[in-house]
Amino acid sequence: MTQHITIDPITRLEGHGKIEIFLDDRGDVERAILQVPELRGFEQFAVGRPVEEMPRITPRICGVCPTAHHMAATKAVDAVFGVSPTATARKLRELIYNAFFFEDHILHFFFLGGPDFVVGPQAPAAERNILGVLAKVGLDVGRRVIRIREDARGIMAYLCGKAIHPVCGLPGGVAKGLDEEHRVKFLGTAREAVEFAEFALGVFDDVVLKNKSYVDIVVGDAYTIKTYYMGLVDAKNRVEFYDGDLRVVDPEGREFAKFKPAEYLDHIAEHVEPWTYVKFPFLKKVGWKGFREGRDSGVYRVAPLARLNAADGMQTPRAQVHYDRMYAVLGGKPVHHTLAFHWARLIEALQAAERMVELLEDPAITGTDLRNLPTAIQGEGMGIVEAPRGVLIHHYSVDEKALVTKANLIVATIANAAAINMSIEKAAKAYIKGGQISEGLLNMAEMAFRPYDPCHGCGTHAWPGGLPTVVLIRDHTGAAVRTLRN
Amino acid sequence: MPEGKPKVAFYWCSSCGGCEESVVDLAEDILAVTAAVDIVFWPVALDFKKKDLEALPDKSIAVAFINGAIRMSEQEEMAHLLRRKAGLVVAHGACAHLGGIPGLANFWDKSAIFRTVYHDTVSTDNPAGTEPQTESIVDGKTLTLPEFWDTVRPLDAIIDVDYYLPGCAPHRDLIIKAVTAILEGKLPPKGSVLAPNTSCCDECSRNETKPEKMSIKEIKRPWEVIIDPQTCFLAQGLICMGPATRGGCGERCIEGNMPCRGCMGPTDQVFDQGAKFLSAFASILDSNDEKEIERLVGSIVDPAGTFYRFSLPSSLLGRKRKEARP
Numbered sequence: 001m002t003q004h005i006t007i008d009p010i011t012r013l014e015g016h017g018k019i020e021i022f023l024d025d026r027g028d029v030e031r032a033i034l035q036v037p038e039l040r041g042f043e044q045f046a047v048g049r050p051v052e053e054m055p056r057i058t059p060r061i062c063g064v065c066p067t068a069h070h071m072a073a074t075k076a077v078d079a080v081f082g083v084s085p086t087a088t089a090r091k092l093r094e095l096i097y098n099a100f101f102f103e104d105h106i107l108h109f110f111f112l113g114g115p116d117f118v119v120g121p122q123a124p125a126a127e128r129n130i131l132g133v134l135a136k137v138g139l140d141v142g143r144r145v146i147r148i149r150e151d152a153r154g155i156m157a158y159l160c161g162k163a164i165h166p167v168c169g170l171p172g173g174v175a176k177g178l179d180e181e182h183r184v185k186f187l188g189t190a191r192e193a194v195e196f197a198e199f200a201l202g203v204f205d206d207v208v209l210k211n212k213s214y215v216d217i218v219v220g221d222a223y224t225i226k227t228y229y230m231g232l233v234d235a236k237n238r239v240e241f242y243d244g245d246l247r248v249v250d251p252e253g254r255e256f257a258k259f260k261p262a263e264y265l266d267h268i269a270e271h272v273e274p275w276t277y278v279k280f281p282f283l284k285k286v287g288w289k290g291f292r293e294g295r296d297s298g299v300y301r302v303a304p305l306a307r308l309n310a311a312d313g314m315q316t317p318r319a320q321v322h323y324d325r326m327y328a329v330l331g332g333k334p335v336h337h338t339l340a341f342h343w344a345r346l347i348e349a350l351q352a353a354e355r356m357v358e359l360l361e362d363p364a365i366t367g368t369d370l371r372n373l374p375t376a377i378q379g380e381g382m383g384i385v386e387a388p389r390g391v392l393i394h395h396y397s398v399d400e401k402a403l404v405t406k407a408n409l410i411v412a413t414i415a416n417a418a419a420i421n422m423s424i425e426k427a428a429k430a431y432i433k434g435g436q437i438s439e440g441l442l443n444m445a446e447m448a449f450r451p452y453d454p455c456h457g458c459g460t461h462a463w464p465g466g467l468p469t470v471v472l473i474r475d476h477t478g479a480a481v482r483t484l485r486n
Numbered sequence: 487m488p489e490g491k492p493k494v495a496f497y498w499c500s501s502c503g504g505c506e507e508s509v510v511d512l513a514e515d516i517l518a519v520t521a522a523v524d525i526v527f528w529p530v531a532l533d534f535k536k537k538d539l540e541a542l543p544d545k546s547i548a549v550a551f552i553n554g555a556i557r558m559s560e561q562e563e564m565a566h567l568l569r570r571k572a573g574l575v576v577a578h579g580a581c582a583h584l585g586g587i588p589g590l591a592n593f594w595d596k597s598a599i600f601r602t603v604y605h606d607t608v609s610t611d612n613p614a615g616t617e618p619q620t621e622s623i624v625d626g627k628t629l630t631l632p633e634f635w636d637t638v639r640p641l642d643a644i645i646d647v648d649y650y651l652p653g654c655a656p657h658r659d660l661i662i663k664a665v666t667a668i669l670e671g672k673l674p675p676k677g678s679v680l681a682p683n684t685s686c687c688d689e690c691s692r693n694e695t696k697p698e699k700m701s702i703k704e705i706k707r708p709w710e711v712i713i714d715p716q717t718c719f720l721a722q723g724l725i726c727m728g729p730a731t732r733g734g735c736g737e738r739c740i741e742g743n744m745p746c747r748g749c750m751g752p753t754d755q756v757f758d759q760g761a762k763f764l765s766a767f768a769s770i771l772d773s774n775d776e777k778e779i780e781r782l783v784g785s786i787v788d789p790a791g792t793f794y795r796f797s798l799p800s801s802l803l804g805r806k807r808k809e810a811r812p
Binding site for chain 2: 020022030031033035037038039040041043044045047048049050051052053056057059060061062063064066077081143146147150153157159160161162163164165166167168170171175176264265268269270271272273274275276277279281284288370371373374395401402403406407408410
């Protein structure tokens with residue numbers, strides 16, 4: 001009897017995410033599919049808007065990572081007007097951006113993905129949530145997590161107006177500067193953030209790396225797929241969040257392409273399927289070959305592990321130590337183990353915190369040269385940043401009044417959409433055999449997509465109580481024969 | 487109200503997650519909230535949702551906070567179901583309240599949006615002309631998607647709404663006040679917006695620099711000028727929606743040295759935020775020359791997308807081209 005399983009988590013970004021798993025007659029997995037059942041159409045309603053408003057409009061794509069959209073849009077608007085930010089504005093944008101990266105990554109580790117490891121993949125579902133994490137690491141640590149996030153978001157709120165839906169980005173700079181009093185205050189937060197990121201890496205070390213059964217899961221075949229990787233790199237090919245060139249490495253870790261943001265259309269295209277509202281980006285020079293691994297398939301991955309794989313190292317000394325250690329422990333580059341995204345995420349949180357310190361130790365960040373005023377309208381501009389969830393592309397064309405005529409947006413989570421499908425299918429095939437479906441399946445399948453930190457899921461996980469998920473098993477007539485829930 | 491701690495539901499429709507994040511940003515205060523209420527989550531499997539919710543007695547949920555506009559068929563179904571099961575429904579955030587930024591899609595319809603997203607965008611590679619379908623067959627299995635409507639609507643166009651929690655995203659003080667008022671049963675009349683009924687200008691730190699009459703010669707756009715951090719934006723020639731917008735937002739955009747875009751919606755006396763802005767704007771211009779006023783107003787680029795940035799679906803305009811929906 002053919003069965004049909006629906007895993008339906010409460011989700012975010014372009015709405016919900018829904019996993020359908022089809023079993024064959026023997027009860028083995030035939031196919032697993034992640035559907036995103038919502039669309040809002042920002043690329044259409046951007047048309048006609050004043051382009052300088054795009055940094056205030058596009059953050060509403062995602063309220064969890066609005067700063068990424070704000071910054072990609074601001075950079076695209078810079079390009080539309082052919083201006084660069086002033087030296088001070090560039091520092092301030094980087095400060096905002098690194099504060100954002102730090103708090104977002106910390107949110108993910110402790111509230112979203114972390115419960116799988118900190119509490120344990122086999123722990124009862126009712127404990128696999130932030131309350132379970134607090135029980136394991138202690139309420140004081142929980143308070144520390146809440147406080148350091150609040151302080152980092154305080155930096156964003158001060159400079160951006162609002163942490164949720166920032167307003168500060170303007171072509172050629174920013175709207176608001178930093179005074180000495182706040183520089184000193186925020187430097188204190190940044191130094192705490194460095195210590196906190198080191199502490200989080202220590203938790204990962206104690207809980208995961210010192211536990212052989214966890215490490216076996218990390219390096220196991222069920223959570224390994226071999227793909228291309230893409231990430232922004234600086235001039236020395238080091239991991240960079242705010243600016244730089246895009247670099248792609250192949251599944252063997254060799255450089256496959258390196259290009260300027262303005263050249264992205266030579267390298268990236270998007271495939272359309274009838275069963276989901278999201279598109280599937282792929283490497284144009286390899287081509288869309290379906291949901292397949294390997295160097296002949298144009299599927300690429302983005303986000304923390306992809307960035308580390310695509311780069312030659314980190315920008316900051318402490319993060320570099322952990323970078324070297326990760327690759328030593330996991331057997332060299334590239335690492336294809338999806339669960340290693342969690343480790344890479346913490347290494348990036350440390351780099352973000354170290355960069356905050358560097359930027360705030362520089363007294364020039366309190367400069368008053370906040371804007372280079374545009375003098376011409378170039379007509380077209382691309383802005384690319386690394387969102388916490390991967391490469392994010394905004395591309396606008398404008399008319400002679402600088403009103404948007406065309407917009408193209410390639411959102412980070414979507415860049416991983418094909419890989420998330422493949423990861424879920426692989427994990428499902430490993431854990432569902434002969435129609436045997438246990439509650440453990442639920443978490444094992446979920447664990448295949450959480451490392452990507454897909455935006456669908458952010459808001460939910462943050463609540464005490466965990467990710468509510470339902471697995472609905474249907475027989476061939478469509479009737480539900482069994483429901484599992486956590 | 488049922489026995490024990492009151493049950494509270496949060497649900498999202500067409501939204502960004504910022505309203506959820508605004509609750510997470512309550513930080514340590516969130517622990518107090520979770521101590522006082524049982525937060526109920528809604529898994530989104532359609533069959534499950536319906537069965538699970540339908541199994542609950544009607545009105546057994548004390549309050550449902552619903553954010554997001556209504557864009558898809560599934561969201562409409564969920565809104566109706568939550569209305570039946572909840573004693574109170576709060577439209578949480580600008581999208582549920584007014585339609586919000588996703589409501590700008592009402593300048594177009596489904597076919598235009600699909601054409602752009604799935605065909606015309608420069609990186610789309612779609613030689614077969616594929617579009618998402620409400621029902622499709624993959625390897626002999628049927629997959630379904632909810633319907634994408636032509637028109638975005640605010641929550642109260644679909645169901646009866648008891649209260650509105652405005653803002654994009656709502657300010658933490660407003661959230662805490664709303665939750666406290668509900669827990670203590672000290673609620674204002676039904677239909678109230680849970681924020682002060684004063685304009686953004688009334689609370690603005692730059693209000694003293696706002697002249698009674700302004701002699702603006704040119705409308706400026708934010709990209710064209712260095713914005714002074716102390717002076718009223720309107721006095722600088724920049725469009726600021728403050729005069730037509732409700733306060734209570736904490737003036738966070740203004741603290742960020744950027745003008746208001748109207749996310750809190752209008753005050754109680756005003757139905758149409760855009761019309762209110764135009765009349766307020768014309769009245770403060772220091773000119774009796776109608777042609778001059780017309781010239782100035784006419785020089786504002788994208789007036790509809792600016793005056794109705796957050797409120798197009800709930801405005802008199804509603805959408806660009808009226809048609810039978812969906």
